Amino acid sequence: MSYAKVLSVGLVGVAGHLVEVEADLAPGLPAMVLSGLPDTALHEARDRVRAAVVNSGRSWPNRRITVNLLPATLPKYGSAFDLAIATAVLAGAGELPLAALDGVLVIGELGLDGSVRPVRGVLPMVAAAARAGIDRVVVPAGNAAEAAVIPGVRVRAVDTLHRLIAYVREGTPLLDPEPGPPLVAAPGPDLADVTGQLLARRALEVTAAGAHHLALLGPPGAGKTMLAERLPSILPELDDDAALEVSALHSIAGLLPPGGQLIRRPPFQAPHHTASVASLVGGGSGLARPGALSLAHRGILFLDESPEFSKASLESLRQPLEQGRIRLTRSHGSTEYPARVQLVLAANPCPCAKPSGDAHCQCTPLARRRYLGRLSGPLLDRIDVRVELLPVRAVELMETAGLVESSETVAARVRAARAAAAARWSAQGWKVNAEVPGTVLRRPPWRLPAPDTAALRRRLDDGTISARGFDRLLRIAWSVADLDGRDRPTAEDVAEALQLRTGDAT
Structure with a gap:
């Protein structure tokens, strides 16, 4: 077999995209060509992969090797494709049967000694695989706990290329993710x-x-x-x-x-x-x-x-x-x-x-x-x-200590206010008042009575506040009402909003 394909994933921003790593081995002058819009770090994978394969006890194919990353129009960045490239090249050379990696996502950077090193962005990569229906991934041991956060995905880890080769050829088990110690947040300022x-x-x-x-x-x-x-x-x-x-x-x-x-x-x-x-x-x-x-x-x-x-x-x-x-x-x-x-x-x-x-x-x-x-x-x-x-x-x-409210006391009121706002705007998909468009707050059923917003309209007419400021004042008034447990803002809430924004309540 002179052709093989392994699944991997690339990131553009925070969005992950499935990438098919193809390897074709043909007679000719020994060389390795990478295509598919690779960046500089990915171009350098040619030397990393070759050294890793040789130092893992395998022979490097003495043929012309073409590695293509599909889709070819998607820019590829970083070293996370190293492990998939090495696997595809060895499979194309007839060294590995790829049945064990059918439908499996492979991610990892290779060291020259064949070690598999962690990479950045594994969490969004595995999340993208899960959205695409991939339920098995192979990641570096240093990223295994991070990848295991995504539900519905079976994560296996490798620390060396030799371990992955042994798994594909002989069925030797891969490493299971080892969860780290619970993340205990240090007490912050109060x-x-x-x-x-x-x-x-x-x-x-x-x-x-x-x-x-x-x-x-x-x-x-x-x-x-x-x-x-x-x-x-x-x-x-x-x-x-x-x-x-x-x-x-x-x-x-x-x-x-x-x-x-x-x-x-x-x-x-x-x-x-x-x-x-x-x-x-x-x-x-x-x-x-x-x-x-x-x-x-x-x-x-x-x-x-x-x-x-x-x-x-x-x-x-x-x-x-x-x-x-x-x-x-x-x-x-x-x-x-x-x-x-x-x-x-x-x-x-x-x-x-x-x-x-x-x-x-x-x-x-x-x-x-x-x-x-x-x-x-x-x-x-x-x-x-x-x-x-x-x-x-x-x-x-x-x-005197104890006369000032602690963060815990204030946080309880904030949680209650946010819960009220989330319940009110849940049908529209908003969670906090700052996300609500001003057009919604200025129209029924959420428009406030004219006497309650008289001060706002007067300031808008005389140019003291802008239309954007008008909407922001309405949002602040709703937040004040939520904190005080009211269903709708009153004239007093609008006055407090004005004071918090302009320093003047009238």
Whole structure:
């Protein structure tokens, strides 16, 4: 037999696609040709595979070898095809009967000594195989626990090419996945650590209840960073679908925790203000990798000292905040990653950033305007809740322990509010108020009575708020009502929404 075919899988973004690895061996000058839009790492598989086969005790075919990756129009990236290529070449040379691998997905990178090494992105790869009806996969031993997370798929692991050859030729059993130790989340920062700032604490709770974006403005030491870092502690754990999405993104980035456990806690990403556009939204040559924006999917993206970020970095967030996805276009094609995040911005009121606030500020009005002007109007218009923090007073700082609510107490209210919102919008497929289109909230049966929205309509008419801001205020009002256990927002809820967004309740 001079032809063989083995199933594998390739990733484009977070989407997996089945790939047929074909090998044809023909008489001629010994060589190995790869086709099917391989990248540089895949081109180098020729030498890796040859060395791995020889060092596993098998003979390398002294013929012209053509390896084709179908579909040929799909770009192929990385080293995850090594094991499938080696298996197809040996089968084409008559060294292996492939009956044992019929309908089996094969994934793995080969070392020169024949070892099978783990690769990135196994979780979305196996998930794609399951959707395509593949129920058996062979993966590197280092990825076995991760692959076993996908239900309905029988996972077997290999640590060397020799073990896979022995399985195909002699039926020697492969390795079973070994689940790692349970993933125990370390206790994170608690909201009880934050003293004072009652309005900011309320804003944080409303933000968590409705999955809204948040901006915190105040002098150093007022608690902006403390509040932002404690937002994940009051968010509900991710459900199965969200946990799989988040874990798949971290698998692609090589950041999935050991042991193959799904990520259940909402992620928290806090890039430094020197971060480039590519590191923030994703990028890289060839296959664009997910950036901090996508790694924060279903969680928090915190930009501390946000005016210090480059204008290009900040403006690159505008479209993903609206769509919940980021499309990255490079010379080799387009890649799309999910990016439904809660954006939290923190900023000092001026460049000098005196801890006492405006009382001892040395900046001119022009310098203050220029500093905060780095946050463009279109970006700020997409921020639902905006709160100005005042310097903490001594009486608040020395507040007796136990008088401030803990994250556990606030999280219980947030869970109840999110459950109410999910039940209300379940028929339309939305889970949180931030996902509800403004057109829905402005039409029956969800339109609020005219007297309750009079202040909003007045501000819209005089240009104080935009149409986008009008809709966001309605969403905030619904989140306030959910927190307080009401079926519909009242005029008081709308007034609180106005205060949380503009600082003025009228």
